[in-house]
């Protein structure tokens with residue numbers, strides 16, 4: 001089967017890229033699972049915090065806001081940092097980095113009434129953090145791909161890739177051919193490059209676990225902000241009447257169907273527990289996902305320097321949703337040979353070349 005562009009990966013990175021590319025080209029998305037969004041994209045905390053990430057990630061976050069707002073994908077959440085009084089150095093670093101304003105412990109308790117007044121010494125808050133409707137975002141990108149005549153093929157495990165004068169030949173059960181190949185395989189991005197004979201870039205998956213617990217003390221948690229321990233040592237976030245709590249670990253691993261580590265979860269729940277009055281009960285559910293980072297924790301978007309029709313769309317780390325509207329526009333601009341709408345310094349910071357130096 002022939003198309004102009006093959007995209008490997010049906011997560012948010014591949015779907016958003018394919019949606020943008022499908023406006024100008026015949027696109028086929030190959031996804032190894034039987035559904036899209038099964039791996040990292042099905043396991044996120046679904047937040048956008050504009051100040052979260054390296055400068056070029058923040059540029060993508062900023063540039064994505066209009067798309068999110070116009071599409072009605074955002075709802076108010078807010079971000080709260082809580083600390084014990086003796087944790088002031090780490091607290092100040094977080095306040096500076098995320099640009100939150102310091103508030104009194106009393107005000108923090110009004111936001112999250114289960115915080116322990118005996119422990120809470122310092123708090124910082126801003127309202128400019130939003131929940132993203134990630135399901136609708138992905139479904140809308142899928143609709144765009146199909147409306148533009150593109151295809152999404154599930155249960156298509158890419159096992160062999162080779163390139164010749166006719167372009168790329170990709171085996172995923174059947175053979176798929178295209179001039180251009182977009183590597184949006186998440187944790188498997190380096191593996192896909194190796195299979196294609198392209199040098200990997202050192203994109204390393206890192207596990208992050210999550211527990212869903214019942215709303216503490218039977219509170220209505222729906223209006224609570226997302227709240228963080230200092231240095232992102234744990235976080236908690238309302239989720240459909242319950243509370244997500246993450247130990248916020250970053251454990252380097254190999255690409256696989258990730259699952260929560262019980263000991264890591266127990267330790268993270270304990271760190272959360274130390275700041276609240278309500279006892280943590282048995283989790284309702286647990287899971288983990290892989291956040292895949294390049295060594296500078298910045299996305300990798302653009303043509304491979306040694307294989308120009310091999311396009312990297314990888315290293316989304318902990319920012320894949322919040323960056324997706326702008327990252328996918330940049331990717332399509334680069335593939336289609338248009339001058340990028342994104343500022344030149346950010347475009348350079350995102351290029352694959354930097355990782356070969």
Ligand SMILES: Cc1cc2nc3c(=O)[nH]c(=O)nc-3n(C[C@H](O)[C@H](O)[C@H](O)COP(=O)(O)OP(=O)(O)OC[C@H]3O[C@@H](n4cnc5c(N)ncnc54)[C@H](O)[C@@H]3O)c2cc1C
Pocket residue numbers: 008009010011012013014030031032033036037038039040041042043044045046047048156157158159172184185186187188208209210246288289290291292314316317318319320321322323
């Ligand atoms: C716990 C957690 C919390 C997070 N919170 C947030 C948040 O609040 N905000 C935010 O913006 N981001 C967040 N993230 C990050 C975000 O989820 C990821 O950056 C994003 O989902 C990555 O998308 P992706 O498409 O690159 O990867 P994936 O969703 O993993 O997609 C890659 C796809 O490639 C497919 N694939 C791999 N190999 C092959 C092959 N050989 N053949 C065919 N298909 C293949 C896989 O099956 C997979 O579906 C969080 C992540 C985690 C784990």
